[in-house]
Amino acid sequence: xxxxxxxxxxxxxxILSGRTRESxxxxxxxxxxxxxxxxxxxxxxxxxxxxxxxxxxxxSARYAHLFTSGGIGPTHDDITADAVAEAxxxxxxxxxxAMALLQAHYDRAGLPFNEARQRMARIPDGAxxxxxxxxxxxxxxxxxxxxxxxxxxxxxxxxxxxxxxxTGGPPLLSQSLRVNRGEGEIAEAFGALAxxxxxxxxxxxxxxxxxxxxxxxxxxxxxxxxxxxxMVRLTQLFG
Amino acid sequence: xxxxxxxxxxxxxxILSGRTRESxxxxxxxxxxxxxxxxxxxxxxxxxxxxxxxxxxxxSARYAHLFTSGGIGPTHDDITADAVAEAxxxxxxxxxxAMALLQAHYDRAGLPFNEARQRMARIPDGAxxxxxxxxxxxxxxxxxxxxxxxxxxxxxxxxxxxxxxxTGGPPLLSQSLRVNRGEGEIAEAFGALAxxxxxxxxxxxxxxxxxxxxxxxxxxxxxxxxxxxxMVRLTQLFG
Numbered sequence: 001x002x003x004x005x006x007x008x009x010x011x012x013x014x015i016l017s018g019r020t021r022e023s024x025x026x027x028x029x030x031x032x033x034x035x036x037x038x039x040x041x042x043x044x045x046x047x048x049x050x051x052x053x054x055x056x057x058x059x060s061a062r063y064a065h066l067f068t069s070g071g072i073g074p075t076h077d078d079i080t081a082d083a084v085a086e087a088x089x090x091x092x093x094x095x096x097x098a099m100a101l102l103q104a105h106y107d108r109a110g111l112p113f114n115e116a117r118q119r120m121a122r123i124p125d126g127a128x129x130x131x132x133x134x135x136x137x138x139x140x141x142x143x144x145x146x147x148x149x150x151x152x153x154x155x156x157x158x159x160x161x162x163x164x165x166x167t168g169g170p171p172l173l174s175q176s177l178r179v180n181r182g183e184g185e186i187a188e189a190f191g192a193l194a195x196x197x198x199x200x201x202x203x204x205x206x207x208x209x210x211x212x213x214x215x216x217x218x219x220x221x222x223x224x225x226x227x228x229x230x231m232v233r234l235t236q237l238f239g
Numbered sequence: 240x241x242x243x244x245x246x247x248x249x250x251x252x253x254i255l256s257g258r259t260r261e262s263x264x265x266x267x268x269x270x271x272x273x274x275x276x277x278x279x280x281x282x283x284x285x286x287x288x289x290x291x292x293x294x295x296x297x298x299s300a301r302y303a304h305l306f307t308s309g310g311i312g313p314t315h316d317d318i319t320a321d322a323v324a325e326a327x328x329x330x331x332x333x334x335x336x337a338m339a340l341l342q343a344h345y346d347r348a349g350l351p352f353n354e355a356r357q358r359m360a361r362i363p364d365g366a367x368x369x370x371x372x373x374x375x376x377x378x379x380x381x382x383x384x385x386x387x388x389x390x391x392x393x394x395x396x397x398x399x400x401x402x403x404x405x406t407g408g409p410p411l412l413s414q415s416l417r418v419n420r421g422e423g424e425i426a427e428a429f430g431a432l433a434x435x436x437x438x439x440x441x442x443x444x445x446x447x448x449x450x451x452x453x454x455x456x457x458x459x460x461x462x463x464x465x466x467x468x469x470m471v472r473l474t475q476l477f478g
Contacts, residue, residue: 013442016278017413017459018269020444022261025283030257039255041290042283044264047442051280074423075443076430106423116426134447151445174256184313184345187355191315203252203286204314205259206390208373220256 003038003169003222004064009055010044011070011080012150024069024155031159036168036222037065047077049086056087060145065166067159070150072139074116080147081140085124088142095123098138105136130158170222175231179238182206182213189237190217197230199223242277242408242461243303248294249283250309250319251389263308263394270398275407275461276304286316288325295326299384304405306398309389311378313355319386320379324363327381334362337377344375369397409461414470418477421445421452428476429456436469438462 008028014020025042032039040063045051052071060066071080085092098121106113120137123129130139130146132154139148139158148158179186183206194202200221207214217238219230247267253259264281271278279302284290291310299305310319324331337360345352359376362368369378369385371393378387378397387397418425422445433441439460446453456477458469 013440013459014444014457015264016268016281017411018265018267018272018278019413019457021265025254026257026260028257029255033257039257040285042255042281044281046279047440073443073445074426076426076433077442111421111424114423114427116430117423119426120423135452153447172256174258182350184353184356184359185350187313187315187358188353191355194315201252201286203316204312205253206312208392213374218253218258220252 003036003172004167005040006032006037006065006067007041007043007059007063008039009052009059009066009068010042010150011047011052011068012044013047013077015044016046023152024150027152027156028067028069028159031163032168033172035163035166036171037166038169038172047071047079049079049083052080052083053087056084056145060087060143064144066145067162068145068147069155072120072137072147072149074119074137078119081122081124084142084145084147088124088145090124090126090142092122092124094118094121098123098129101138102136131161133157172220172222173224173227174218174220175227176216176218177231177234177238178214178216180212180214181238183215186215186217186238190234193230193233193237196233197221197226200226200230202230242275242411243406244279245271245276245304245306246280246282246298246302247278248291248298248305248307249281249389250286250291250307251283252286252316254283255285262391263389266391266395267306267308267398270402271407272411274402274405275410276405277408277411286310286318288318288322291319291322292326295323295384299327299382303383305384306401307384307386308394311359311376311386311388313358313376317358320361320363323381323384323386327363327384329363329365329381331361331363333357333360337362337368340377341375370400372396411459411461412463412466413457413459414466415455415457416470416473416477417453417455419451419453420477422454425454425456425477429473432469432472432476435472436460436465439465439469441469 127140127142366379366381
């Protein structure tokens with residue numbers, strides 16, 4: 001059994017200008033790994049319609065799932081829903097169920113459900129809504145594209161409601177060994193070991209602590225027995 | 240005068256698995272903005288030769304500069320230099336000047352300059368070395384591709400030595416106004432103002448603090464007088 005693949009598309013000028021530090025990628029990567037979906041690529045693009053359309057087309061065709069983050073609010077720079085609709089060849093317009101839940105939300109809050117807020121009920125035809133327990137405005141799934149808010153706590157809530165509906169593969173497991181030697185010292189033996197375990201992925205991540213070089217060796221795969229076997233060998237070599 | 244464009248390519252399984260939180264993107268974005276180079280796209284790909292080659296080809300053709308992060312160490316999973324060479328049609332092999340500076344570094348440290356460490360002297364033909372004041376192993380610039388280490392303090396040192404050699408455009412300026420109202424409340428007037436200033440880019444970023452909704456309104460551009468004019472109007476509207 002293999003692992004389904006996924007990509008992520010982050011939409012937002014604020015990330016590319018350096019104003020905001022992107023944080024949803026790390027969260028999504030961890031959650032997908034846990035359920036056995038392999039995140040293979042992430043892209044960050046600006047709030048430019050043509051760029052979003054092109055990225056959605058390419059990534060949704062290449063991977064089993066595409067998760068997007070950002071650009072579904074009420075302001076003029078929120079253009080993700082329209083771009084996803086165009087990329088997937090769907091029509092888009094205000095949808096009754098989305099209108100109803102937003103109307104109820106603003107009624108409860110005593111705030112006007114004005115034209116800008118009604119924009120958030122624009123959902124492509126054929127999409128399924130993704131619940132937003134924080135601020136009501138829904139995300140949606142259209143085909144294999146899951147469109148979610150960029151605000152981290154809303155993004156996380158939406159991921160939590162989408163993932164249980166997806167079929168993952170075997171969990172992507174990892175174990176690591178921290179060694180107090182530089183990468184260059186362990187590289188040859190580590191590379192030879194990696195070649196012996198072609199079904200696993202092995203990576204080395206150098207660090208410097210108190211002026212001394214060290215390396216974290218990480219073994220990833222889906223078969224716990226094979227990972228254990230590799231860790232035994234690693235510990236014999238460098239432990 | 241317009242701003243040169245740039246893309247970034249982050250190479251590393253450890254980011255996509257959720258093991259490591261990517262941090263070089265935020266740093267590079269801020270530095271490029273400061274010198275007037277517009278970061279337009281970021282991609283994160285796995286340690287897979289064909290994926291790196293394809294991304295380097297596409298991004299180096301589309302943007303004025305491409306900055307890469309990660310995969311230039313001594314271990315078997317460090318495959319960036321070879322992938323960049325292939326993407327750019329350059330031959331690659333150990334280079335005398337890179338060998339010399341690594342040899343000197345390991346001699347000073349009293350460590351063997353072994354085969355794995357010699358791998359870090361593999362530099363594509365025609366490239367210029369990028370200095371690494373932390374651990375000696377150089378990055379390189381080949382055509383419009385700047386290849387740098389993934390370890391954050393080394394990445395930052397390499398960026399600091401590359402950027403002064405690049406020609407930027409006018410600095411990309413921004414000002415922001417924090418308003419204690421939700422996005423939906425200001426969206427209509429804010430969108431109308433953005434339409435009046437087509438030479439500027441305006442974005443809104445919602446937040447929730449102590450249970451109350453607020454929005455940061457950000458105005459970006461290169462002409463300080465125009466940004467000031469927009470901020471005066473923004474303050475009149477929402478200040």
